[in-house]
Amino acid sequence: xxxQEAKFILQAYRPGSEDAADPQFAEAxxxxxxxxxxxxxLDEETALDEALGRKLQDTPIPADLKEKILVxxxxxxxxxxxxxxxxxxxxxxxALLLGLLVSLQSPAIPGQEFADYRHSMIExxxxxxxxxxxxxxxxxxxxQWLASRSAHGGxxxxxxxxxxxxxxxxxxxxxxxxxxxxxxxxxAGLVHLYVLDQDEMRGVPSSEQPVVRTLGDWQTxxxxxxxxxxxxxxxxxxxxxxxxx
Amino acid sequence: xxxxSAINFEQVVHLYYEALYRFAVSLARNVPDACDLTQEAFYRxxxxxxxxxxxxxxxxWLFTTLHREYLSRRRRENRFPHHEIEESSQELPxxxxxxxxxxxxxxxxEFLMELDEPFRAPLVLFYLKxxxxxEIADILEIPVGTVMSRLSRAKTMLRKLLTxxxxxxxxxxxxxxxxxxHKTAQS
Numbered sequence: 001x002x003x004q005e006a007k008f009i010l011q012a013y014r015p016g017s018e019d020a021a022d023p024q025f026a027e028a029x030x031x032x033x034x035x036x037x038x039x040x041x042l043d044e045e046t047a048l049d050e051a052l053g054r055k056l057q058d059t060p061i062p063a064d065l066k067e068k069i070l071v072x073x074x075x076x077x078x079x080x081x082x083x084x085x086x087x088x089x090x091x092x093x094x095a096l097l098l099g100l101l102v103s104l105q106s107p108a109i110p111g112q113e114f115a116d117y118r119h120s121m122i123e124x125x126x127x128x129x130x131x132x133x134x135x136x137x138x139x140x141x142x143x144q145w146l147a148s149r150s151a152h153g154g155x156x157x158x159x160x161x162x163x164x165x166x167x168x169x170x171x172x173x174x175x176x177x178x179x180x181x182x183x184x185x186x187x188a189g190l191v192h193l194y195v196l197d198q199d200e201m202r203g204v205p206s207s208e209q210p211v212v213r214t215l216g217d218w219q220t221x222x223x224x225x226x227x228x229x230x231x232x233x234x235x236x237x238x239x240x241x242x243x244x245x
Numbered sequence: 246x247x248x249x250s251a252i253n254f255e256q257v258v259h260l261y262y263e264a265l266y267r268f269a270v271s272l273a274r275n276v277p278d279a280c281d282l283t284q285e286a287f288y289r290x291x292x293x294x295x296x297x298x299x300x301x302x303x304x305x306w307l308f309t310t311l312h313r314e315y316l317s318r319r320r321r322e323n324r325f326p327h328h329e330i331e332e333s334s335q336e337l338p339x340x341x342x343x344x345x346x347x348x349x350x351x352x353x354x355e356f357l358m359e360l361d362e363p364f365r366a367p368l369v370l371f372y373l374k375x376x377x378x379x380e381i382a383d384i385l386e387i388p389v390g391t392v393m394s395r396l397s398r399a400k401t402m403l404r405k406l407l408t409x410x411x412x413x414x415x416x417x418x419x420x421x422x423x424x425x426x427h428k429t430a431q432s
Contacts, residue, residue, distance in 0.1 A: 049372070051342035056354070069258050
């Protein structure tokens with residue numbers, strides 16, 4: 001290894017790091033030790049690297065970042081083993097076999113509670129809503145965008161929302177299910193409309209009997225229609241929420 | 246089991262979120278996008294339970310995921326200006342560590358942000374000292390040799406920027422003190 005090669009390698013050298021054990025660096029360091037000029041250069045180089053590294057480590061971290069990350073974790077409940085793909089495939093095979101052999105009425109697979117879903121969406125709205133994936137004021141464009149991602153492009157908005165100006169949409173994930181969030185603008189603030197497939201969810205209100213609830217300073221209305229669960233949420237627009245459907 | 250995962254997640258957040266954010270802000274060039282990228286990386290980690298089984302792997306996984314997400318967004322938005330920095334000379338300009346010490350952290354970050362992403366990313370990871378250069382290669386998904394050469398070029402570019410800044414500061418001082426009109430007006 002000549003002096004120039006050693007210099008090139010040592011530009012990536014950080015004393016005290018695990019790199020130091022690398023034979024490539026060991027050889028380059030040996031060349032530097034035998035060359036006073038290179039030793040001097042390395043001292044200057046590492047001193048400057050140390051100074052720059054310290055400044056980078058001094059970059060302030062937003063005070064609420066850690067909290068936001070941890071809140072985000074709470075929105076995602078751990079996937080139970082019986083919903084994991086491998087287990088699901090195996091369970092499906094076994095269930096099929098059992099179904100052929102015995103005509104037992106199998107117990108219902110535990111589903112999700114609508115109340116939990118509502119709580120998670122409001123937590124999201126409060127702490128993690130920081131923008132939209134797609135911005136458009138036109139509902140047809142939003143439908144198209146969602147449909148191209150197989151994400152509830154055929155959602156049915158109540159007439160009271162359909163007349164509002166849209167802001168755009170965003171995709172979320174809740175318990176391995178895709179949730180579409182469509183955002184509307186009103187004079188009294190934003191209205192979120194969350195849509196996901198009903199599947200095995202329990203406690204879902206019907207469109208005939210929508211459920212209006214207040215969570216903190218958010219008013220919500222939940223209902224189901226056409227195999228989909230709808231949740232509308234707004235902060236400070238209780239009148240609209242009460243008369244949504 | 247679920248509680249164990251939650252504890253691990255919190256530990257992983259505690260260990261890496263600061264370094265991850267610093268990497269993110271150097272890439273995104275602004276605080277809101279950096280926060281978003283950092284949260285996105287952890288969000289994905291939370292949805293990929295398997296990565297949590299080995300916290301040491303989670304670190305590289307987070308940095309790789311954040312970098313991929315940044316590149317993906319940049320491709321979509323194409324809104325970052327491209328800066329060409331002259332790098333003809335292989336001789337590095339002299340910059341004293343004292344010059345750096347006298348600067349604010351935000352000022353140093355601004356200089357780093359002027360480098361193009363292919364050079365900025367390895368240099369920031371190098372200075373953060375959280376990864377070996379082989380890990381940096383894995384995170385950025387480039388060969389080790391490319392990391393070395395990009396580091397070398399990035400250092401040259403950064404020092405040129407710092408030297409330029411230092412010379413501009415010096416020239417300002419000279420101009421002020423040598424301007425009798427300015428002096429009279431102030432007195």
